[in-house]
Amino acid sequence: MDANIAPERIKHLNQKPAYDNGTYVLYWMQQSQRSYWNHALEYAIAKANELDCGVLVGFGLMDDYPEANARHYTFLLEGLQQAQEGLEDRKCKFVLRFGHPAEVALELGQSAKCIVCDRGYLRHQRAWRDRVAEEADCQVVQVECDAVVPVEEASDKQEYAARTIRKKLMGQYEGFLEKPDGGTLQKDSRFLQPTGQDIEDIPAMVKRMDIDHSVAPVSEHFQGGEQRAAAVFERFLQQHFSDYSAHRNQPQTDDVSYMSMYLHFGHIAPAHLLQWVRQAKPKDDNREDFVEELLVRRELGINFCYYTEDYDRFDTLPGWAQETLAEHSKDERDPAYTLEELEHAQTHDPYWNAAMLEMKHTGYMHNYMRMYWGKQILAWSPDPKTAYDRTLHLNNKYFLDGRDCNSFANVSWVFGQHDRGWTERPIFGKVRIMKQSGLKRKMKPDQYVEKVARLTGIDATEI
Numbered sequence: 001m002d003a004n005i006a007p008e009r010i011k012h013l014n015q016k017p018a019y020d021n022g023t024y025v026l027y028w029m030q031q032s033q034r035s036y037w038n039h040a041l042e043y044a045i046a047k048a049n050e051l052d053c054g055v056l057v058g059f060g061l062m063d064d065y066p067e068a069n070a071r072h073y074t075f076l077l078e079g080l081q082q083a084q085e086g087l088e089d090r091k092c093k094f095v096l097r098f099g100h101p102a103e104v105a106l107e108l109g110q111s112a113k114c115i116v117c118d119r120g121y122l123r124h125q126r127a128w129r130d131r132v133a134e135e136a137d138c139q140v141v142q143v144e145c146d147a148v149v150p151v152e153e154a155s156d157k158q159e160y161a162a163r164t165i166r167k168k169l170m171g172q173y174e175g176f177l178e179k180p181d182g183g184t185l186q187k188d189s190r191f192l193q194p195t196g197q198d199i200e201d202i203p204a205m206v207k208r209m210d211i212d213h214s215v216a217p218v219s220e221h222f223q224g225g226e227q228r229a230a231a232v233f234e235r236f237l238q239q240h241f242s243d244y245s246a247h248r249n250q251p252q253t254d255d256v257s258y259m260s261m262y263l264h265f266g267h268i269a270p271a272h273l274l275q276w277v278r279q280a281k282p283k284d285d286n287r288e289d290f291v292e293e294l295l296v297r298r299e300l301g302i303n304f305c306y307y308t309e310d311y312d313r314f315d316t317l318p319g320w321a322q323e324t325l326a327e328h329s330k331d332e333r334d335p336a337y338t339l340e341e342l343e344h345a346q347t348h349d350p351y352w353n354a355a356m357l358e359m360k361h362t363g364y365m366h367n368y369m370r371m372y373w374g375k376q377i378l379a380w381s382p383d384p385k386t387a388y389d390r391t392l393h394l395n396n397k398y399f400l401d402g403r404d405c406n407s408f409a410n411v412s413w414v415f416g417q418h419d420r421g422w423t424e425r426p427i428f429g430k431v432r433i434m435k436q437s438g439l440k441r442k443m444k445p446d447q448y449v450e451k452v453a454r455l456t457g458i459d460a461t462e463i
């Protein structure tokens, strides 16, 4: 069987054989929510052709996914709607069922010859796959699609910083840019028996779900889906890429890819993006910086969550950071804000307020403002642990790309993870500080406030 997939991406999660009496190969789609450049799907198609059967793609949608709300579910369903169309074009049947993802996989897996799944790195995502591998009666094969370099190939341990993983990733990533290809599915599977939920009226569907409805969808700013992801990226390449390096720290501009939310939901493959850039753009600073972000920084986040059991806890920060923050935990905070004041963007700092409003109203924020935003929460909270909890909470509540490996790694970065010690200061100790004066020196924060005012419809003078 050849689907042009690097063997390092493929892992048998149990030792059970394929089940002879099954009627299809089940691709249990959970992380990689797309119908192309999806290694797990291509593997499933190639396997089905070999076993002379069809492919059923199943997705389990639960109401109580950790920290998810109406904003996240809307984007997810917009993506699944496009994935379904793409899968039907490829003659696969797509079934969405409400329920715990592992239980939906096991239910649909009862009639499967073999179950193929994609890979997630967070605790619960790993636990679901372990459960399916243990309880299913047939073979379960995991195919890693959403990291360029498979996580264990990149490194066998938790890395200290970008500088320690960079060489490992850069040295091998070109060998993992293969476009997977399972061929044409021989058995038209669109009429397979299992049925699921129609994805038609997404707002009505979300409304019916027993979820947190307090955070509104942001479809007027960002809509989910594989075709939309490709269109947004195409626009980035044509209109913004040439300024990517120059504007990395210029949040008043729009010269970024806006890919993080699509990557989070698996609407686009990171290897596809890298391959696309390599084919479309010459080797220059823009290309190198983009590879640095998408490959090195993003996969450092994956490495962090994969090798750190408690990636979402303050007490897994490096010892030096915990020590220095503890030494300064009683330093006076002036000003100090409550979580409610922060969440309502009611601080004395218009630039910070603008960042908070951008995230609340659009679900996105430029990387440079994310750094500033997180650092001020540390400065204005009663103690470092409370600051960490608040930052993670707001990050995961409002960002479309929240609840990602990158969320946990980057919130931890605010508190010293993947960084080194700097000159000692009040509150921060040796943890890196960012000040408003630096913001004014390095970018154009007033223009950023105006940009947020345009995006949110809030008067700039009110921010």
Ligand SMILES: Cc1cc2nc3c(=O)[nH]c(=O)nc-3n(C[C@H](O)[C@H](O)[C@H](O)COP(=O)(O)OP(=O)(O)OC[C@H]3O[C@@H](n4cnc5c(N)ncnc54)[C@H](O)[C@@H]3O)c2cc1C
Binding pocket: 256, 257, 258, 259, 260, 261, 263, 264, 293, 294, 295, 297, 298, 299, 301, 365, 366, 367, 368, 370, 371, 374, 395, 399, 401, 402, 403, 404, 406, 407, 408, 410, 411, 413, 414
């Ligand atoms: C406090 C804080 C919180 C953050 N929370 C999240 C989060 O919840 N989810 C999330 O995906 N990213 C998070 N980031 C990382 C980064 O800010 C976003 O990935 C990036 O801004 C997304 O915008 P973009 O896709 O337009 O980025 P681009 O500049 O176009 O970069 C392309 C891709 O590279 C990756 N990337 C870029 N910058 C970083 C970075 N600093 N670290 C890791 N990967 C990066 C992303 O996958 C991004 O989509 C956070 C950063 C900070 C400082």
